[in-house]
Amino acid sequence: MYAYGLVPSRRFGRSLGVSPIPEKTCSYSCVYCQLGRTKNLTPVRQSFFDQNAIFSDIEKVARANKGNIDYITFVGDGEPTLSIDLGSLIRRCRQSFSYRTAVITNGSLFWQKEVREDLMDADVVNITMATSDAQTFHRMHRPHPRIDFEQVQQGILDFAAVFRGEIWVEIMLVDTVNTDDERMNALKARIDAVHPARRYVMVPTRPPAEPWVHIPSPEIIMKALSLFGGTDITQPEEGAFGLDGFSSASEAIIEICHRHPLRLSQARSIEGRFSQNTLDDLLSSGKLRVVEYQDHKYVVPSEFVFGIGVAWNDLRKGMARVNVR
Numbered sequence: 149m150y151a152y153g154l155v156p157s158r159r160f161g162r163s164l165g166v167s168p169i170p171e172k173t174c175s176y177s178c179v180y181c182q183l184g185r186t187k188n189l190t191p192v193r194q195s196f197f198d199q200n201a202i203f204s205d206i207e208k209v210a211r212a213n214k215g216n217i218d219y220i221t222f223v224g225d226g227e228p229t230l231s232i233d234l235g236s237l238i239r240r241c242r243q244s245f246s247y248r249t250a251v252i253t254n255g256s257l258f259w260q261k262e263v264r265e266d267l268m269d270a271d272v273v274n275i276t277m278a279t280s281d282a283q284t285f286h287r288m289h290r291p292h293p294r295i296d297f298e299q300v301q302q303g304i305l306d307f308a309a310v311f312r313g314e315i316w317v318e319i320m321l322v323d324t325v326n327t328d329d330e331r332m333n334a335l336k337a338r339i340d341a342v343h344p345a346r347r348y349v350m351v352p353t354r355p356p357a358e359p360w361v362h363i364p365s366p367e368i369i370m371k372a373l374s375l376f377g378g379t380d381i382t383q384p385e386e387g388a389f390g391l392d393g394f395s396s397a398s399e400a401i402i403e404i405c406h407r408h409p410l411r412l413s414q415a416r417s418i419e420g421r422f423s424q425n426t427l428d429d430l431l432s433s434g435k436l437r438v439v440e441y442q443d444h445k446y447v448v449p450s451e452f453v454f455g456i457g458v459a460w461n462d463l464r465k466g467m468a469r470v471n472v473r
């Protein structure tokens with residue numbers, strides 16, 4: 149399923165999500181990523197799937213939710229600009245629907261002219277800008293070795309200089325990684341140079357890829373909101389997920405979990421909407437696990453739970469605030 153939703157989004161309202169790339173394919177492997185560690189770390193663009201199949205999936209979800217969509221959002225289970233079909237898909241959406249289009253991107257490939265051109269027809273391009281220097285960039289995003297920090301920054305500036313739509317910037321704060329005064333002030337200068345229409349301050353509200361990732365204190369969040377002049381989206385999202393196209397509760401829960409870790413209560417509510425009790429089976433079979441994070445219980449695919457043994461060692465040493473069951 150390449151298109152899904154509708155997904156409740158604080159930024160994009162009722163969002164029809166589109167993923168034109170395979171699961172967890174990204175140019176970064178961010179320590180805070182809610183999808184776990186990147187499986188396919190690559191800076192190489194390609195056509196991953198049949199473009200017509202992706203578009204017909206978009207049409208199907210759009211038909212089922214006619215009139216209720218705020219945005220068609222290209223987000224991917226990783227970095228959507230890795231798909232060379234992205235520009236064409238955005239143009240086809242614009243020609244076929246009256247909905248606004250958005251792309252959520254890490255901006256890492258904007259130094260390539262073709263990537264900038266592919267995004268020109270989007271209404272909104274939402275870019276991650278979380279670090280102001282190469283060292284912090286590498287610690288936070290763990291990019292592919294061929295991705296260069298200054299080249300990424302220049303690519304974003306080049307795009308901002310010509311893009312006619314709105315640029316929104318997403319500022320992810322990870323405690324002690326990018327939250328000291330010096331780094332935040334330097335980041336503000338980089339963001340100001342892009343002149344974004346909106347700035348969103350975020351924290352890792354869902355279980356992160358690495359258990360040592362922490363949400364900053366409320367004082368630091370307040371300081372960041374004041375410094376960046378941003379909108380606060382540091383609280384977990386509310387709202388019901390669209391279930392059109394899913395034939396069973398287990399299919400819906402597994403599919404949504406792979407893109408958007410669900411709170412246990414949200415997964416139970418999906419079960420209820422199908423009048424099926426399958427969540428306990430999914431948990432006992434090991435396909436899904438319950439993770440406690442920031443006083444909430446989440447249901448996540450087992451392979452997202454810190455990927456490999458390092459995290460378990462951290463847990464044993466008592467370094468993590470995340471509990472895994």
Ligand code: SF4
Nearest residue numbers: 174176178181226254
């Ligand atoms: S947070 Fe986004 S950019 Fe970072 S690894 Fe996850 S999908 Fe990639």
